[in-house]
Amino acid sequence: MKARGFALIELVIVLAIGAILLGIGIPTFEGLIDKNRLTVALSQVEADLRKAQAMSKAIGENIEVLFIPGNSEYYIFKHPPTSTPILLEKIQIPEGVRIYTNTAPANKIVYFGAYAESEVTGGTITFKSPRGKMGKVIVASITGRIRIEK
Numbered sequence: 001m002k003a004r005g006f007a008l009i010e011l012v013i014v015l016a017i018g019a020i021l022l023g024i025g026i027p028t029f030e031g032l033i034d035k036n037r038l039t040v041a042l043s044q045v046e047a048d049l050r051k052a053q054a055m056s057k058a059i060g061e062n063i064e065v066l067f068i069p070g071n072s073e074y075y076i077f078k079h080p081p082t083s084t085p086i087l088l089e090k091i092q093i094p095e096g097v098r099i100y101t102n103t104a105p106a107n108k109i110v111y112f113g114a115y116a117e118s119e120v121t122g123g124t125i126t127f128k129s130p131r132g133k134m135g136k137v138i139v140a141s142i143t144g145r146i147r148i149e150k
Contacts, residue, residue: 038129041097056113065109067102096130120144
């Protein structure tokens with residue numbers, strides 16, 4: 001009579017090979033997740049800056065976007081010429097991504113809708129993912145052009 005099935009050693013070898021392949025694939029998968037989080041954060045900030053720029057032109061008041069290094073959130077304020085800023089939105093950046101540096105004056109990108117058409121204080125906001133990948137959102141002074149660098 002012929003024995004059917006697998007020997008214990010065959011099963012152990014197959015499991016060992018599977019564990020090795022899984023061990024190779026997990027770091028790659030984690031890297032993709034990390035890169036995706038950073039890409040989502042950069043795109044989110046770009047969209048919010050464009051929204052602030054459009055809002056400034058539409059309502060004719062200054063709109064400030066505040067980025068504080070070390071935080072995982074940023075803030076959008078309406079700043080009427082004669083009063084204190086009013087918080088419009090507090091936006092959370094995707095999990096693990098942080099604001100690393102900000103070269104804008106007083107950590108703010110400001111769209112001047114009240115005083116001059118289409119003016120902006122620019123700067124570079126750098127973001128850092130949990131595994132150390134960096135990405136930048138760059139806002140050009142005066143024109144307000146926004147671009148992303150990875």
